[in-house]
Amino acid sequence: MKLLVIAGPPSSGKTSLVKQIVKKMKHDMKIAFFKIDVVKAFEDVELNKEFGILARKFISGDLCPDHASVMVLGDAVEWAETNGAELFIVESAGLCLRCSPYLNQGLGIIVLSSIAGIHAPEKMGCMVTLADIAVVTKIDLVSQAEREVLVQKIKETHPDLILMETNALQGTSLHRLYEIIRKSSDIDAETLVLKGNPPLGTCTICVGKKEIGWKHHFGVIQKLDGQTAEYLYRGE
């Protein structure tokens, strides 16, 4: 099973990008989609309805969504594999910018909007610097010069990033991305770990623990199905 972890600030175009990838690749491989969000998420229903692929979501509620993702990702990978998925797409909530959801295997994609502001690439820290690919969206809204200025800023933040620009609503110029996904290696669920550190110094329970799956963690933990304590969970 191939793995894509997609991150980026709200409204940057992550779901539009996912839709283009699914539209293009669903005939070649069985796709499963997993969305992690804090308060509400509609993407699972939308994607299932539009493309008939396996899709589910996880609402983190009171918990930091990236911490929640670390907890449930083990189960989620197992869910996707058990259901025979050949491509597993994880869309993160991507909020506080202290950590990044990318794993040591598969591909990490940062989605950035052309109108996000010139300092966004630097401000977003490891969400940009640990990604494999950056997709710049909404390119129809700005001038070519401004696009190139933003792309230059991203390159200076992370020189080895593979960069592409698109109008994700139309799926412009994404052939190269599809090619990279097709050629990416299958993951080994047993050896999956985070690329970066969990929110450093803010959570004494998860700091330094890169292992994914709730069984490696203690303290406030949630499983993909069901919760461990009634009073801890106030999402959707």
Place this chain on the structure above:
Amino acid sequence: MITELTILPGFNKVGIREGFSKITLSAGETVSIVGPTGSGKTAFITDIELLAQGDTATKRKVLVNGLVPDDEVRCNPCRKPIAMITQNTKCFADLSSEEFLRIHARARGIKDNSVVDETIELANKFTGEKIKNDSRVTVLSGGQTRSLLVADAILIGASPVILLDEIENAGIFKQEVLRIIQNTGKIIVFVTHDPVIALLTKKRIIMQNGAVKKVIIRSDLEVTAAYNLLEYDKRVSIIRERLRTGKMITEELVSASLA
């Protein structure tokens, strides 16, 4: 070096294949794209800018010197042979004009920083309101932004292909822009509603419903018409500039402009 761009047909808005077999644009050639709004003019030049490979809404393909361009040429700005001025009159980057141009020059692989001052100087030839080096690009007026971006395309983009989307709408000195970019040995494509610009180009591509309807080569009669029209256009500009600066129309001006 680009000597030739070839555009291969795609599909119109209802999915019917375009009627041409290929359109070739050669170095030194000026081309205008005309047609009603929504007919696909901007989409046509955007395909060229992205060096589309069947992966845009129109499904057109664009070849450089007869070959499929490699990914690096498509995605790396310092290897991109194309500069485009879009209709955008707004910049979102919170930078001064000088910083904006300096980063863009870096993106295009230009080491010499004197290009920044030269670009601002050229931009100030296109607009009546002066752009300063420390003016934030976010607060420039529509005309200033367009002037800066046109100057940027000429000096920093400095590409063998320049695409201009409706420069006449920018409230900038069109004649000045035309004078500077004609006869440069580049491929220059204008999307335009302006009859003067349309007639000054050698080739006209007519768009309809998202597709190329036909390609017309300018006739000799049209060359004469273009120069006559240019004279009218100059008089119209004189009147426009008078009105913009709060002056009145005088008797002599009326008889001169109607002559």
